[in-house]
Amino acid sequence: MSDFRGEVQNAIPALRRYARALTRDVETADDIVQDTLVRALRSEHLFHGGDVRAWLYTILTNLNRNRLRALSRRPVLTPIKDSDAVSGGPEGGSRDIGRALDDLAEEPRTALLLVVLEGLTYREVAEIQGVPIGTVMSRLARARMQIRSYLDGERPALRRVK
Amino acid sequence: MIDRDPIVSEDELHAYVDGELPAARRGVVEAWLATHPEDATRVAAWRSQAELIRARYGGVADEATPRRLDLARLEWRRRWRLGAMAAAAVIAAFIAGGVAGWFARDVEASASSDLRRFTADALDAYRLYVVEVRHPVEVAGDERPHLTQWLSKRVGSPVRIPELETMGLKLVGGRLLPGPTGPTAFFMYEANSGERFTLYCGQTSERETALRYTKGEHNGAYYWVDRHLACVLTGPAERDNLHAIAQAAYDQIDSRSTSLGG
Numbered sequence: 001m002s003d004f005r006g007e008v009q010n011a012i013p014a015l016r017r018y019a020r021a022l023t024r025d026v027e028t029a030d031d032i033v034q035d036t037l038v039r040a041l042r043s044e045h046l047f048h049g050g051d052v053r054a055w056l057y058t059i060l061t062n063l064n065r066n067r068l069r070a071l072s073r074r075p076v077l078t079p080i081k082d083s084d085a086v087s088g089g090p091e092g093g094s095r096d097i098g099r100a101l102d103d104l105a106e107e108p109r110t111a112l113l114l115v116v117l118e119g120l121t122y123r124e125v126a127e128i129q130g131v132p133i134g135t136v137m138s139r140l141a142r143a144r145m146q147i148r149s150y151l152d153g154e155r156p157a158l159r160r161v162k
Numbered sequence: 163m164i165d166r167d168p169i170v171s172e173d174e175l176h177a178y179v180d181g182e183l184p185a186a187r188r189g190v191v192e193a194w195l196a197t198h199p200e201d202a203t204r205v206a207a208w209r210s211q212a213e214l215i216r217a218r219y220g221g222v223a224d225e226a227t228p229r230r231l232d233l234a235r236l237e238w239r240r241r242w243r244l245g246a247m248a249a250a251a252v253i254a255a256f257i258a259g260g261v262a263g264w265f266a267r268d269v270e271a272s273a274s275s276d277l278r279r280f281t282a283d284a285l286d287a288y289r290l291y292v293v294e295v296r297h298p299v300e301v302a303g304d305e306r307p308h309l310t311q312w313l314s315k316r317v318g319s320p321v322r323i324p325e326l327e328t329m330g331l332k333l334v335g336g337r338l339l340p341g342p343t344g345p346t347a348f349f350m351y352e353a354n355s356g357e358r359f360t361l362y363c364g365q366t367s368e369r370e371t372a373l374r375y376t377k378g379e380h381n382g383a384y385y386w387v388d389r390h391l392a393c394v395l396t397g398p399a400e401r402d403n404l405h406a407i408a409q410a411a412y413d414q415i416d417s418r419s420t421s422l423g424g
Contacts, residue, residue, distance in 0.1 A: 009233055013223035016231075021219040030228060031278075037236055038372070070275035097214040115180055116212040117219055122182055137173050144176070148207050 007052040008040055014053070014118060015060055021113050022064050024098055032067065036060045057118070058128045061110055068106055100150040108143035111136050170194040175201060179208050276366045276392060279342035281376045281383050284362035284394035287339055287348055288381060292358045298350055299335030309336045313347035319391055321347045321363050324414040329407050331359060343392075359397035359407060366392040373408060375401065384408035388416055 015036060019029035036059045040052075047055065101109055107129065114125045126133045170191050177183040178191045195202040229235065291298050301309045306323060314321045316338055323333065331351040339348045339362070346364035353359075371387045382404050383396040393415065395408040 005233060012227050012231055012233075013225075016225070016227070017219055017222040020222045021215065030231065034231055034236070037231060037233065041233070041237055067275045070279065097211070097218055100211075101215070113215070116215050122177075122180070137176055140176055140180075141172060144208050144211060147211050148204075151207075151211070 004044055004047065004052060008037065008056065011053050011056050012037070015056055018057065018113060018118055019060060019064070021101065021117055022060075022110065023067075024102065028067075032060055032063050035063055051124075054120070054124050054128060057114065057120070057124075061114075061128055064110075065106060095151050095153070097147075097151070100147045103150060104143050104146055108139040108146070111139040112143040112147075115140060170198075170201070175205055176208070179205055179212070276342065276368055276387075277371070277374055277376075277385050280362070280364065280366070280392045280394050281374075281385050283339075283342055283346070284360070284385075284396050285376075285378045285381065285383055287362055288360045288383075288396040291337075291348070291350065292360065298358075300337035302335040303333035305335070306333065309349075313338060316345040317347050317364060317391075318344070319365055319389075321391070322415050323349055324361070324411040326351055326359075326407060326410060329410055330354060331407065334358070357398055359395065359404075361411060362394040362396065363391055365390055368392070373405070373412065375405070377401075386412055388412070391415075 012033065015033045016029060019032045020026065023029045023032065036056055039059050040047075040056055101113075104112070111125055111129065114120045114128065115122070120128070122133050122136050125136045129136065129139075174183060174187060174191055178188065183191060195205060301312070303309075310321065310323055313336060323336070326333075330353050332353075334350040334352050336347060336349040339346045341362070341364040343365050346362060348363075349361045351359045351361070366387055367390070368387045369390060371385075374385045376383045376385065377399060378396075380399055381396055382399040382401055383394050384404060385392065385394045386408070387393070393411070395404065395411055397404050397407065
């Protein structure tokens with residue numbers, strides 16, 4: 001019981017980090033984390049052991065996917081700002097890792113962040129994404145290739161047109 | 163050494179970078195990289211990407227957790243809202259959804275987006291109609307039964323119009339509006355002071371949620387879901403007052419679950 005709470009509590013900083021990198025917006029990220037926590041608390045009695053942390057990552061990943069789907073159904077005007085550009089400053093130039101992540105499709109981005117930022121194993125990521133390990137690896141490969149060509153790449157100003 | 167079959171696949175390069183490669187293959191990959199500069203460059207690029215990502219976002223985990231993510235607080239709000247219904251509802255949702263595993267899938271997942279869409283649309287509707295002097299509504303408040311019947315039919319689920327007279331609010335009337343998920347009912351109330359409040363209700367895939375507050379520029383909104391009906395109460399931004407009204411509206415919509423009006 002309180003073990004469960006403790007594990008959820010301990011996971012919050014990592015969930016915020018993951019959500020921030022996924023959404024690149026402080027408020028949106030914390031909204032998703034809040035929804036994740038509410039769902040976890042609500043379903044505590046349905047949780048029959050296993051890895052709480054992986055379960056939380058799964059909920060958050062699904063919530064984010066749904067958010068993106070809803071956004072794609074409905075056109076939104078996105079203000080031109082990069083809420084975390086502050087930390088990067090101009091030193092990264094315009095070939096910025098955050099923008100490189102933005103350009104990825106949802107699945108490769110999720111796979112890459114879970115492995116690289118959250119330190120999960122391929123097996124854990126496969127369970128979270130509900131796909132075989134081979135698929136996780138091809139998502140990783142796609143993400144890395146795309147980021148590389150973006151960072152090395154052609155003028156970002158041209159690539160920003162979407 | 164045992165370089166009989168030294169071919170290294172791209173998958174192995176990824177596994178190497180991510181520490182997933184079996185120890186036995188590590189030496190093989192390292193030897194391969196020493197003689198294949200292109201692959202070595204790739205591996206270096208992947209590592210530096212990972213460094214960039216960690217440098218950019220790693221620090222978030224060290225930030226102080228905002229108060230709204232405090233577990234005790236979330237728990238308290240949940241109890242306050244859901245009461246004993248919660249367990250039954252969640253179990254029902256899980257059974258209905260046929261969720262076999264241990265995590266919440268799509269049924270559970272559209273919450274934050276619906277919250278945002280409904281709240282944004284409700285605030286828009288509020289701002290649009292609250293300034294209307296002559297035509298704030300389509301059907302006047304004295305036709306309450308007709309209004310209930312008509313809008314329930316169009317929204318596709320029973321819509322109840324709370325009586326907020328005890329809060330000093332008179333029903334001005336209502337109208338039909340397009341919403342994020344389809345037809346949406348919109349009711350307007352007015353205080354003696356002339357302040358107006360609106361209630362915006364439409365269907366959602368979500369089953370139920372706690373009251374959620376969103377602050378607009380000069381106004382605020384409380385959002386909640388009860389039995390797949392998303393409701394947004396909007397009014398001037400004075401939060402305590404708005405909360406009291408939202409609570410009263412919520413209580414009535416909830417308690418009169420059997421009488422559909424009409």
